Amino acid sequence: MDVPMKVYVTCPMADLKQVPGTLIAVSPHGFYEVNLVFGANTHTILLPVPGTTLTAQEPVLNPPSSFEVER
Numbered sequence: 001m002d003v004p005m006k007v008y009v010t011c012p013m014a015d016l017k018q019v020p021g022t023l024i025a026v027s028p029h030g031f032y033e034v035n036l037v038f039g040a041n042t043h044t045i046l047l048p049v050p051g052t053t054l055t056a057q058e059p060v061l062n063p064p065s066s067f068e069v070e071r
Contacts, residue, residue, distance in 0.1 A: 006057040009034055011047050023054060 005023045009016050016036075024044070025033040031046045032054065 004035075007034070008055040008057060009036065009047065010053040010055075011051060013051055014045065014047060016047075018055075020057065 003023060003025060007021055007023045008018045009021045010018055019036060021034045021036040023032060023034055026049070027033065027046075030049050032049060032052060033044060033046055034054075035042050035044055037043075
């Protein structure tokens with residue numbers, strides 16, 4: 001996972017539902033450090049790992065149709 005990463009943040013405790021933001025860090029102490037835009041300002045917020053969902057804004061690339069897996 002590359003950091004920083006553009007994500008959508010869902011965290012019911014912070015009343016956030018699919019809010020665009022930037023993941024800055026994942027702390028070993030159990031929280032995400034995320035930058036979110038509120039109005040004209042960008043704020044850093046700390047969100048608990050349990051109870052927070054982060055979805056990457058960039059989709060996963062599909063392999064080309066010519067790509068085959070040998071079985």
